[in-house]
Amino acid sequence: MKELNFPLNGDGIRIGIVACRFNDAITHQLLEGTLARLKKFEVKDEDIDLVWVAGAFEAPLAAKSFADSKKVNAVICLGAVIRGETPHFDYVAGEASAGIMRVSLDTGVPVIFGILTTEDYAQALERAAVKSGDKGGDCAEAAIEMAQIVKDSF
Numbered sequence: 001m002k003e004l005n006f007p008l009n010g011d012g013i014r015i016g017i018v019a020c021r022f023n024d025a026i027t028h029q030l031l032e033g034t035l036a037r038l039k040k041f042e043v044k045d046e047d048i049d050l051v052w053v054a055g056a057f058e059a060p061l062a063a064k065s066f067a068d069s070k071k072v073n074a075v076i077c078l079g080a081v082i083r084g085e086t087p088h089f090d091y092v093a094g095e096a097s098a099g100i101m102r103v104s105l106d107t108g109v110p111v112i113f114g115i116l117t118t119e120d121y122a123q124a125l126e127r128a129a130v131k132s133g134d135k136g137g138d139c140a141e142a143a144i145e146m147a148q149i150v151k152d153s154f
């Protein structure tokens with residue numbers, strides 16, 4: 001058996017970030033954690049592109065534009081869909097997650113699902129804040145790891 005193991009190394013990896021303006025205070029927390037963790041693992045600032053979209057529903061298409069450009073090794077989508085705030089939670093959250101997975105599989109470019117889906121605002125804040133859940137940081141690590149797997153492994 002050959003187990004593929006390598007330390008996280010973001011040097012030379014290019015990242016596209018799609019950030020949702022809806023619930024933007026949450027997205028900013030996620031973004032802060034993502035950028036800090038990308039830096040920690042040596043992703044260069046000039047190798048990061050950021051685009052803002054209206055909400056989670058728009059995230060898959062923006063992610064596809066990044067992926068199709070072939071200028072990034074991974075895309076990270078950041079946002080929050082909060083059940084308490086919308087009767088169409090299931091549509092927005094469901095389409096965002098399905099769309100992101102589809103873009104990833106269709107293009108071969110890893111697209112990381114950093115869109116929180118929570119019951120209420122407090123839960124979203126808890127998961128997003130750098131000092132508590134730091135989901136944005138986790139997404140940065142997942143993006144680097146997947147970029148390395150796709151680039152280097154097989």
Ligand code: INI
Binds near residue numbers: 054055089
């Ligand atoms: N978009 C979100 O990112 N989060 C939400 O919680 C949300 N709610 O509550 O509706 C939301 N709606 C907007 C949606 O993503 C689109 O931007 C909009 O429908 C225009 O297409």
